[in-house]
Amino acid sequence: MSKFTHSDLIVLLTAIGVILILSRIISEMGRRFKFPIVMGEIVVGILLGPTIVGTISPEFFERVFPKDGTVSIAFDGLVNLSVVLLLFVAGLEVQLPLVLKQGKAAIYTSFLGMIIPFATGFVAAYYFPMLLGQNESENVFFAIFIGTALSVSALPVIARILMDMNLFKSSIGMLIIASAMFSDLIAWLIFSFLLAMNSASQSSMGVGYTILYIIGFGLFMLTIGKKIIDRSLPWIQTKLSWPGGVLSISIGICLLCAAFTEKINIHAILGAFIAGIAFGDSAHLHEKAREIIHQFITNFFAPLFFVSIGLRVNFFENFDVMIVGIVLILAYFGKVLGATFGAYLGGLKINNAIAVGFGLNARGAMEIILGTLALSAGLISSKVFVALVVMALVTSLTSAPLIRKFYAEPKK
Amino acid sequence: MEFDLHKLTKRPSFPFETIAVGLSFSPRMDLLLTEAKKIADACSSKLVLIHVGEKTKEKQKSLEDILFRNNIEERKVKIIWSEGDVVDMILKLCKLNIVDLLILGALERENIIKFYLGSIARTISRKAKCSVLLLTQAPSVQKLKQRMIVNAGADHPKTVPSINTALYFAKHMGVKEVSMVHEVHSPALAMAMAESSSAPEVTKIKKEYTEEESTKLHSLIAKCDTGNIKINEKVIKGKPGYAIRQYAETKKADLLVINSPDMHLTFFDRIFTHDIEYILADLPCNLLIVHSRV
Numbered sequence: 280m281s282k283f284t285h286s287d288l289i290v291l292l293t294a295i296g297v298i299l300i301l302s303r304i305i306s307e308m309g310r311r312f313k314f315p316i317v318m319g320e321i322v323v324g325i326l327l328g329p330t331i332v333g334t335i336s337p338e339f340f341e342r343v344f345p346k347d348g349t350v351s352i353a354f355d356g357l358v359n360l361s362v363v364l365l366l367f368v369a370g371l372e373v374q375l376p377l378v379l380k381q382g383k384a385a386i387y388t389s390f391l392g393m394i395i396p397f398a399t400g401f402v403a404a405y406y407f408p409m410l411l412g413q414n415e416s417e418n419v420f421f422a423i424f425i426g427t428a429l430s431v432s433a434l435p436v437i438a439r440i441l442m443d444m445n446l447f448k449s450s451i452g453m454l455i456i457a458s459a460m461f462s463d464l465i466a467w468l469i470f471s472f473l474l475a476m477n478s479a480s481q482s483s484m485g486v487g488y489t490i491l492y493i494i495g496f497g498l499f500m501l502t503i504g505k506k507i508i509d510r511s512l513p514w515i516q517t518k519l520s521w522p523g524g525v526l527s528i529s530i531g532i533c534l535l536c537a538a539f540t541e542k543i544n545i546h547a548i549l550g551a552f553i554a555g556i557a558f559g560d561s562a563h564l565h566e567k568a569r570e571i572i573h574q575f576i577t578n579f580f581a582p583l584f585f586v587s588i589g590l591r592v593n594f595f596e597n598f599d600v601m602i603v604g605i606v607l608i609l610a611y612f613g614k615v616l617g618a619t620f621g622a623y624l625g626g627l628k629i630n631n632a633i634a635v636g637f638g639l640n641a642r643g644a645m646e647i648i649l650g651t652l653a654l655s656a657g658l659i660s661s662k663v664f665v666a667l668v669v670m671a672l673v674t675s676l677t678s679a680p681l682i683r684k685f686y687a688e689p690k691k
Numbered sequence: 692m693e694f695d696l697h698k699l700t701k702r703p704s705f706p707f708e709t710i711a712v713g714l715s716f717s718p719r720m721d722l723l724l725t726e727a728k729k730i731a732d733a734c735s736s737k738l739v740l741i742h743v744g745e746k747t748k749e750k751q752k753s754l755e756d757i758l759f760r761n762n763i764e765e766r767k768v769k770i771i772w773s774e775g776d777v778v779d780m781i782l783k784l785c786k787l788n789i790v791d792l793l794i795l796g797a798l799e800r801e802n803i804i805k806f807y808l809g810s811i812a813r814t815i816s817r818k819a820k821c822s823v824l825l826l827t828q829a830p831s832v833q834k835l836k837q838r839m840i841v842n843a844g845a846d847h848p849k850t851v852p853s854i855n856t857a858l859y860f861a862k863h864m865g866v867k868e869v870s871m872v873h874e875v876h877s878p879a880l881a882m883a884m885a886e887s888s889s890a891p892e893v894t895k896i897k898k899e900y901t902e903e904e905s906t907k908l909h910s911l912i913a914k915c916d917t918g919n920i921k922i923n924e925k926v927i928k929g930k931p932g933y934a935i936r937q938y939a940e941t942k943k944a945d946l947l948v949i950n951s952p953d954m955h956l957t958f959f960d961r962i963f964t965h966d967i968e969y970i971l972a973d974l975p976c977n978l979l980i981v982h983s984r985v
Contacts, residue, residue, distance in 0.1 A: 368882070372882050438880070442883045567879045
């Protein structure tokens with residue numbers, strides 16, 4: 280077995296350093312134009328990856344970001360760790376009581392904002408896969424994935440958009456946030472189930488056992504596990520070093536849960552996501568601790584993950600106008616229609632219901648993570664993946680102006 | 692038993708014309724009645740005593756003794772003996788007698804199984820269509836006069852009636868100072884700020900949010916009749932229910948006043964704890980749940 284050498288370490292550290300600094304510079308430039316931070320990171324990936332640098336100077340690209348060997352293995356490990364931690368912070372913000380509290384408006388918006396895009400995506404991918412560049416017809420896994428990909432929302436981007444628009448604490452803002460939390464939860468559960476089914480079909484473990492494990496793990500973590508975490512947090516936050524104690528224990532538990540779900544053939548992301556929900560739901564978790572966890576993961580691991588996407592795929596070669604167009608049409612049609620209809624049934628006026636629809640339409644980072652995992656699992660082609668990335672960015676960029684266009688401020 | 696629900700519809704949450712006390716014949720019943728008598732006297736209320744269970748000679752004798760010790764004339768109170776499901780019967784009798792305030796004794800913390808299954812006092816608190824006062828501490832009216840905290844959720848339609856009820860109660864009990872506390876919870880704010888915010892931006896956003904909420908609280912209190920009572924205003928951050936519970940405990944409050952729940956609470960609300968469930972899980976002090984029929 281080859282060892283990780285002195286020169287390998289230099290290459291790896293250089294690559295990480297370049298990624299972090301460049302993505303920060305580009306993201307800060309984008310911030311001036313209110314672009315989501317993930318956009319800057321994707322652009323850096325495209326710049327450093329096979330699309331630009333890899334085409335201009337293949338030797339340099341291969342030297343800093345080698346495809347094979349120990350550096351590549353080490354970098355892949357870091358990227359996998361990043362996605363696990365990104366799902367942990369996504370879970371940290373899922374607060375089910377908030378959905379219950381928002382009442383029927385949130386329930387209708389979440390459900391219809393999930394079901395209609397899911398059905399739209401599923402039907403299109405199942406019956407007309409050629410439109411998405413797939414040759415194999417009636418592929419259930421592919422259809423479920425497209426349905427899930429179209430129904431997910433991106434809470435970080437949505438929260439940021441609402442904050443910039445000063446709608447964060449308004450009733451419409453809370454409705455969008457609660458519905459996005461619920462959509463995220465369901466989408467990640469479906470996706471984990473899909474990945475588990477995909478791997479179960481290739482392994483000896485039966486589908487029944489896989490479902491049983493998912494339900495068992497989820498129930499345990501969200502009841503007993505959550506109570507244990509809730510009871511331990513005050514002690515962790517007062518008796519251990521601050522904020523080191525809560526940071527290492529929370530991330531440690533996240534990684535153990537991720538390892539457990541990976542071990543039982545469910546993807547590691549589900550363990551991390553549910554661990555995040557269990558931590559995030561605790562009223563004992565200090566706001567400061569939550570902020571520190573977010574800052575640490577969003578500013579170190581997120582750039583590594585999102586830049587790595589551009590390093591893997593050639594965006595120019597895999598950019599297919601028809602697939603991108605179809606994904607965009609399906610994305611806007613399903614999500615905006617579903618969430619708008621749900622919010623309208625929930626009692627909102629039509630203008631505000633449309634604003635909710637466009638608010639939930641922002642896919643951002645969550646869509647990209649979902650797409651990357653599906654690409655790695657062989658569920659989708661690079662062309663579909665590129666279309667999903669473009670869709671995630673376009674929906675995120677258009678969300679704020681479209682909310683602004685339709686939202687009617689309540690009369691004072 | 693037939694009752695006219697129209698009498699309850701839109702009935703204001705105060706004055707407390709009729710106060711009911713749930714009797715369980717526990718060792719603390721004597722103290723509970725002492726307290727109820729003092730509150731009823733202060734608010735000039737009619738007193739109704741309810742026991743759901745078998746009417747035995749021992750219980751009757753025990754009640755007579757307690758009434759005598761507390762200087763309560765039997766002819767001036769209505770005593771109801773009834774049988775059946777304790778929670779359902781008490782709720783029904785409260786409606787039938789147009790009860791404005793139901794006083795119950797409660798442990799500060801129930802054992803975990805009893806809490807999840809639902810103890811009598813807590814189940815009634817979740818379901819009652821009248822205001823409920825849960826007395827936890829070794830009762831003493833003197834204590835109620837000292838540190839009173841009102842949960843003044845600025846964005847809720849029930850808050851103004853609840854504050855007015857709390858102020859009515861405070862005036863009659865001789866409370867001189869009341870703290871009005873507004874909880875602020877911003878889920879996903881940490882995530883939104885981590886997305887891309889500079890340090891001055893984070894400080895500015897947090898400051899603006901706090902100022903905005905303080906203004907809301909202030910204008911809310913301005914709508915209420917505070918009389919001569921000194922009001923302290925405070926904005927706290929954290930999950931609703933949990934934050935005020937912690938605040939009441941830290942401030943060693945004697946009485947915490949909150950709105951009645953907005954929805955039917957079930958077992959799942961105890962699993963995914965929120966709002967009033969944080970308070971009921973571990974009562975920080977005596978608790979007045981105001982049921983405003985808005």
